[in-house]
Amino acid sequence: MRGMRLVRFILTRLLQAVPVVLGVVVLNFLLLQLAPGDAATVLAGEAGGATPEYVEQLRARFGLDKPVIVQLGLYLKNILLLDLGFSFRNNAPVLGLILDRLWPTLLLMGATLVVSVGGGVVLGVIAALGVRTWRDHLISIVAVIAYATPLFWIGLMLILVFSIRLDWFPTSGMENVVAFHEGWARVFDIARHLVLPTITLSLFYLALYTRLMRATVLEQRGAEYATTARAKGLTERAITLRHVLRNALLPVITMAGVQVGALLGGSVVVETVFAWPGLGQLAYQSLFARDFNLLLGIFFLSACLVVIVNILVDVIYVLLDPRIRVGGQS
Amino acid sequence: MRLFKSLALIAGLGLTAVTVAVGPALAQKRGGTLVQITQPEPPSLGSYISTANPVGQVASKIYDGLLEYDFDLKPLPGLAQSWTVSQDGKTVTFRLRSGVKFHDGKPFTSSDVQFTFMEVLKKVHPRGINTFAELTAVETPDAQTAIFQLNRPAPYMMAALSGYESPILPKHVFSQGDIRTHQNANSPIGTGPFKFAEWRRGEFVRLDRNADYWKPGLPYLDRIVVRFIGDTGTRAAALEKGEAHIAGFGAVPYNDVKKLEKLPNIQIVTRGYEMLSPVVELMFNTKKAPFDNAKVRQAVSFAIDRKFVIDNIWFGFGKPTNGPISSNFAAAGLYSADVMNYNVPDGVERANKLLDEAGFPRKADGVRFEITHDITPYGEEWRRFGEYTQQALARIGIKANLRYEDVATWLKRIYTDYDFDLSSNHLFNLADPVLGVHRAFHSRFIRPGTVFVNGVRWSSPLTDELMDRATIEPDAKKRAELYAEVQRIVVAEAPLAWTHEISFATVLDKRYRDVIVSPLGLFSSFDRAWRE
Numbered sequence: 001m002r003g004m005r006l007v008r009f010i011l012t013r014l015l016q017a018v019p020v021v022l023g024v025v026v027l028n029f030l031l032l033q034l035a036p037g038d039a040a041t042v043l044a045g046e047a048g049g050a051t052p053e054y055v056e057q058l059r060a061r062f063g064l065d066k067p068v069i070v071q072l073g074l075y076l077k078n079i080l081l082l083d084l085g086f087s088f089r090n091n092a093p094v095l096g097l098i099l100d101r102l103w104p105t106l107l108l109m110g111a112t113l114v115v116s117v118g119g120g121v122v123l124g125v126i127a128a129l130g131v132r133t134w135r136d137h138l139i140s141i142v143a144v145i146a147y148a149t150p151l152f153w154i155g156l157m158l159i160l161v162f163s164i165r166l167d168w169f170p171t172s173g174m175e176n177v178v179a180f181h182e183g184w185a186r187v188f189d190i191a192r193h194l195v196l197p198t199i200t201l202s203l204f205y206l207a208l209y210t211r212l213m214r215a216t217v218l219e220q221r222g223a224e225y226a227t228t229a230r231a232k233g234l235t236e237r238a239i240t241l242r243h244v245l246r247n248a249l250l251p252v253i254t255m256a257g258v259q260v261g262a263l264l265g266g267s268v269v270v271e272t273v274f275a276w277p278g279l280g281q282l283a284y285q286s287l288f289a290r291d292f293n294l295l296l297g298i299f300f301l302s303a304c305l306v307v308i309v310n311i312l313v314d315v316i317y318v319l320l321d322p323r324i325r326v327g328g329q330s
Numbered sequence: 331m332r333l334f335k336s337l338a339l340i341a342g343l344g345l346t347a348v349t350v351a352v353g354p355a356l357a358q359k360r361g362g363t364l365v366q367i368t369q370p371e372p373p374s375l376g377s378y379i380s381t382a383n384p385v386g387q388v389a390s391k392i393y394d395g396l397l398e399y400d401f402d403l404k405p406l407p408g409l410a411q412s413w414t415v416s417q418d419g420k421t422v423t424f425r426l427r428s429g430v431k432f433h434d435g436k437p438f439t440s441s442d443v444q445f446t447f448m449e450v451l452k453k454v455h456p457r458g459i460n461t462f463a464e465l466t467a468v469e470t471p472d473a474q475t476a477i478f479q480l481n482r483p484a485p486y487m488m489a490a491l492s493g494y495e496s497p498i499l500p501k502h503v504f505s506q507g508d509i510r511t512h513q514n515a516n517s518p519i520g521t522g523p524f525k526f527a528e529w530r531r532g533e534f535v536r537l538d539r540n541a542d543y544w545k546p547g548l549p550y551l552d553r554i555v556v557r558f559i560g561d562t563g564t565r566a567a568a569l570e571k572g573e574a575h576i577a578g579f580g581a582v583p584y585n586d587v588k589k590l591e592k593l594p595n596i597q598i599v600t601r602g603y604e605m606l607s608p609v610v611e612l613m614f615n616t617k618k619a620p621f622d623n624a625k626v627r628q629a630v631s632f633a634i635d636r637k638f639v640i641d642n643i644w645f646g647f648g649k650p651t652n653g654p655i656s657s658n659f660a661a662a663g664l665y666s667a668d669v670m671n672y673n674v675p676d677g678v679e680r681a682n683k684l685l686d687e688a689g690f691p692r693k694a695d696g697v698r699f700e701i702t703h704d705i706t707p708y709g710e711e712w713r714r715f716g717e718y719t720q721q722a723l724a725r726i727g728i729k730a731n732l733r734y735e736d737v738a739t740w741l742k743r744i745y746t747d748y749d750f751d752l753s754s755n756h757l758f759n760l761a762d763p764v765l766g767v768h769r770a771f772h773s774r775f776i777r778p779g780t781v782f783v784n785g786v787r788w789s790s791p792l793t794d795e796l797m798d799r800a801t802i803e804p805d806a807k808k809r810a811e812l813y814a815e816v817q818r819i820v821v822a823e824a825p826l827a828w829t830h831e832i833s834f835a836t837v838l839d840k841r842y843r844d845v846i847v848s849p850l851g852l853f854s855s856f857d858r859a860w861r862e
Binding site for chain 1: 363365370371373374376380382454456459510511512515516530531532533534536555557558559560561563564567568570571573736737738739741742743745746779780781
């Protein structure tokens with residue numbers, strides 16, 4: 001019964017997502033029209049001494065000579081057919097370009113989520129268990145510092161210390177391009193390259209989750225069910241781990257859902273500093289190149305991902321807290 | 331894998347033996363990977379349709395040209411082993427090398443040359459449309475002969491036949507389908523020393539050694555990997571650590587160059603940009619007051635302390651100048667120093683005097699008039715150069731408000747809308763003034779929407795005519811006289827204020843030798859580069 005309802009819930013939400021995503025596409029398309037200059041100008045600019053004939057050729061080829069409303073209509077039609085178009089600047093289909101970058105993005109995103117949520121939960125609980133002891137103070141101070149330090153600076157400092165001085169990790173990239181390892185050696189090599197960017201990207205969220213977790217654990221421990229458990233004679237440790245933790249996780253899961261959206265776009269800085277081949281850099285470059293087909297494609301994919309993650313978060317809620325019902329029915 | 335390596339080693343040893351026996355007694359060694367940093371990542375590898383800097387840095391290893399060039403810009407044999415120019419300059423006959431194969435194994439013949447020039451470069455290459463405008467036909471009497479028929483003589487064409495500027499394409503590949511969106515743009519097939527192997531977007535392009543390269547024993551390197559690192563600090567770190575071995579064209583900012591120079595494993599090379607020759611200029615909107623007045627423009631040029639700019643903004647990597655043609659053309663006789671000199675100690679006084687004469691007296695607050703200066707959006711140096719210009723102009727009573735926009739917006743403002751007072755830029759002289767210099771002030775190049783041309787909208791019938799004559803003048807001495815006259819006039823009229831030639835700095839790992847061996851530097855094939 002509950003399983004059936006869950007499936008129906010997911011299907012409804014997916015159906016509702018279609019107009020949302022289309023709305024996002026139209027809005028993005030119109031917003032991008034406001035940017036001055038076009039792809040032909042930028043391409044010709046990079047070319048140096050481009051002739052007028054060449055620039056006209058480019059405009060006609062990109063369809064930039066057509067009215068905006070016609071361009072929008074064409075784009076919507078293609079999106080509905082799941083055709084993301086062609087990036088003239090990269091001379092390649094948009095879908096392929098995005099898929100190439102997707103797995104490094106997901107890898108970095110996944111590693112960051114695990115480290116920041118896992119680390120944040122553990123540190124938050126430790127701080128809450130020893131509230132107002134030196135452990136609590138130390139964790140809180142470090143969290144504030146991590147929260148306030150700019151990402152690119154942390155990244156560069158990590159490179160300076162762990163890569164150049166100590167020589168533990170490579171400076172940048174996703175794998176060693178001189179050795180080109182294969183098999184398990186390659187997995188290990190990629191993991192080594194993953195360490196510094198993951199730490200850099202995680203610190204901010206780690207701090208956020210630590211503080212959030214500490215606060216909710218403290219709050220939940222004052223709740224009536226905790227008092228009841230205490231009256232039963234359970235130790236503080238057992239109460240926290242068995243009863244409080246589950247309830248305290250909910251806000252963290254909500255934040256993590258929001259973080260996924262931010263990670264897709266917000267890792268531009270870290271991707272740039274560590275030359276990580278992710279979507280953020282691609283979006284950044286295509287914005288400056290006015291490569292709107294590619295940019296719209298990335299926006300489209302990000303919108304889809306955010307919608308899916310939101311549904312996923314709702315489902316996790318239900319699993320964590322049986323009192324929450326899906327689909328608004330009781 | 332191990333077997334393959336042993337075989338490669340044996341093959342390598344064999345080749346080394348051959349080179350030692352034949353070549354000079356140098357200790358070149360086979361093997362090794364060169365990691366090059368190119369910034370930003372190229373949008374494609376189609377150097378026949380895009381002359382964007384990063385495209386050239388990668389594609390020049392894959393495609394050969396008909397000719398190569400020495401540091402004096404003199405042509406050397408490339409895919410053409412010899413050539414003759416007819417008396418009237420209108421027929422050029424190339425004798426092509428035989429036995430050359432493309433990377434897919436198909437032979438290179440004169441029909442590839444014909445296809446490349448007539449169907450590709452003349453039609454879609456951003457500069458080729460102009461360079462080969464006079465080319466009417468490429469005749470192919472046999473597989474090893476290509477005869478270029480010209481409408482009028484085009485001496486500058488002989489300087490534009492490198493693998494970077496005019497890459498030779500395989501007809502059997504690129505004649506299939508639309509050349510503008512050809513799929514092989516991103517998986518190029520040429521005759522060059524390195525074959526395209528893989529492009530992982532956002533990460534690297536991998537080029538592997540072409541074992542069938544037509545130069546015996548070359549290339550020495552097994553592989554070139556071109557990496558893309560978006561952050562300047564990380565690029566410097568990768569070079570410092572030896573993870574990357576070469577980077578040029580401002581990929582490493584000058585202040586980092588100075589730091590890296592002190593490391594024992596790194597050297598700084600300034601050669602290898604002779605065929606590009608960038609010259610920095612201040613651009614005036616000559617159609618609008620106050621810069622429609624030549625005296626005002628001259629005053630601005632006098633106000634710029636070139637030595638200060640070079641020492642403090644470009645960290646010493648530059649050379650003061652007054653005119654549009656780079657001193658790299660001194661050997662060819664095309665550079666003239668006999669022009670009005672703005673680089674004088676009493677520049678500020680002379681500028682003030684000129685502005686008084688022009689009818690712009692200082693008002694009560696010491697300001698003569700107010701303008702907007704558009705900073706070139708190319709990074710740190712340019713921003714500082716903009717800030718310096720603001721200060722320099724303040725000294726002569728011009729109040730400049732700075733404006734900073736992104737590249738696309740700035741290009742549109744300067745070259746399409748002409749909605750500016752003052753800005754700065756640097757144009758490459760390229761291999762010949764016809765290709766790189768005329769565009770800045772010839773009336774034919776006042777074309778709204780086309781970037782890096784005559785954005786100042788200044789021209790004169792006399793200079794137009796002199797340049798048109800120089801374009802087709804086959805006699806080197808007469809040509810030099812024509813250009814001397816052009817330089818004398820435009821420097822005095824000052825539609826642009828040319829301030830200095832930039833020297834780019836290439837950061838190179840000392841273990842790698844013979845990397846920069848041509849005036850095209852990073853745009854050359856690296857066929858002779860080797861690792862200690």
